[in-house]
Amino acid sequence: MENSDKQLLYIKVPDEYALAAKIPGFDSSIPLPLLLTDENNFSAESISEEMILAGMLNVFAYDRDNQHIAYYRDIFKQLRPNILEEMTNAAILKIKNADFDLAEQLLFALERLFPEHIQTKLNIALLMDERSRFYEQAGAEDYADYYTDKAFQTYKEVLAAEPPLPEAFFNAGFFFIRQKNFPKAKSVFETYIATETAQDELTLHRKQKASELIKWIETQALDDELFKSAFDFIQMGEEEKALEKIREFLEHHPKVWNAWFLLGWALRRQERWKDASEAFLHCLELGKKTPKELAVAYCDICNELAICLMELEQFDESRRWLMSALEQEPDNIKIISNLGTIALKEEKTEEAKAFFRTVLDIYPEDALAVEILKKLENK
Structure with a gap:
């Protein structure tokens, strides 16, 4: 802001x-x-x-x-002697309501007002991460990347603080999982367990969750260098190199659903729709064995699969997977927008308009929805 x-x-x-x-x-x-x-x-x-x-x-x-x-x-x-608690609570409420600009103003002010309070810095990292995910769902990749980098830089500062703030390592673990940086996620979860000394119910729950995620990363071999390299190559637009790495990984770990997602993602970016859709379907099948972990990525997998099926003109199947994702995340703009795209391809103009209007209700700055609605209104 x-x-x-x-x-x-x-x-x-x-x-x-x-x-x-x-x-x-x-x-x-x-x-x-x-x-x-x-x-x-x-x-x-x-x-x-x-x-x-x-x-x-x-x-x-x-x-x-x-x-x-x-x-x-x-x-x-x-x-205002109680301002730290009052403004922190207000900022957290604003984050939950996606009023990110005001949350940012409150937290930036608190950071300067209480420069020694590392919890405020952690709250800024959480805000940037939440804002990144919001823009990612909106399909605004430039904004999503910008706030992901802001979150990463803020986490670096928080994790280097002395004395360490254990809660920061716990939250950072989920950030790195979303970035597919599983070696780093494992490392910060281990640090959390080692540094957290509290014994209350919330802490015990967090320690159990961190231990479960460390075990999951190890069992699925997600801290393998091949997996990380494959993800990095996709991010750099080098899909062929990514496919090399992920196929080598799958030779040793054929039942890791995350790897099948990366395979499908790389193939989809190469517009190999049928091969990609098969990889995503296999990913979902394998993920049934670890439903809690799959739930984190379920909407992304369904969306990627739906795009492939849409390109193969399997509109009913594509719509089915999008609706399944929408049940999990009713405000996911990418999902709603793709439902509108299917309606357009089927020449269901009024249905398409309704989907894109819904997109704008959630995110008024969505340029694609604005452009499509303008064209449809002028027909």
Whole structure:
């Protein structure tokens, strides 16, 4: 979220102002930031404590090199002693409601207000990861990649903190699993188990989950260098090299459903629709033996399979897999958009419009949905 500082004004508050009496060590020579909600109706009489505090939050979030930031921090903590808990809870709620811009503003402000609080930095990593997944579902790959990198960089900082924050290693494990970086996921889960000393019910549950995922990675040989190389080659657009690596991996581990997904993914990118669809179907069949692990990737597998079947003009089968995925993730924009694409291919214009309108209800910036609806409305 970019700061619009046209609403930010700096004012010098006289010693006799009511706010001055509340602040020990108040210095009237230092200008205070004021966030205006209505520039046209601004007057000295309209200045409130809340406007000044809002201005300080704006500075904490977006003007981190401000020469008076330590002074503002002291004032804010004195006037709002419970702000850490209040703003953290508010930010978490905003993340859950996909109000990412406001969550980012709150967490960035907290990070500057409490620079020693590593939990806030972890919350920023979680926000960036969640935002990345949102854009990934929306098919906005550039944004997804941008926020994935932001999450990765933030996790690097959090994992290097001293003393270590065990919870950070637990959460980072799931981030690395989503990135198919299984060796790193295994490593951070092991570190979590080694560093976590709490004995409460939540911690015991987390330790059990981490142990299960370490065992799964080892049993499926997902920390094998061949698997990681195959994934990296696909990411780099070198599908032939990826196929070499993944086929070599499958010679030793033929029942690893993740490997069949990578095989299908590489083949799909080569537009080998039939071969790819068979790989995805085999992936789903093998995944039935580990339903909890499969659930994490189920929608992606169904979507990839549906794309192949769509290209093979097997529209009913394609739709069936998309609907199965939609049951798991009702707001998955990629799935809804592909249902709209099938309707278009079948010349069901009104049905297609409904799907793409739903996409825009969830993500108004979806350029593809906007373009398709515009074309359909002009017909």
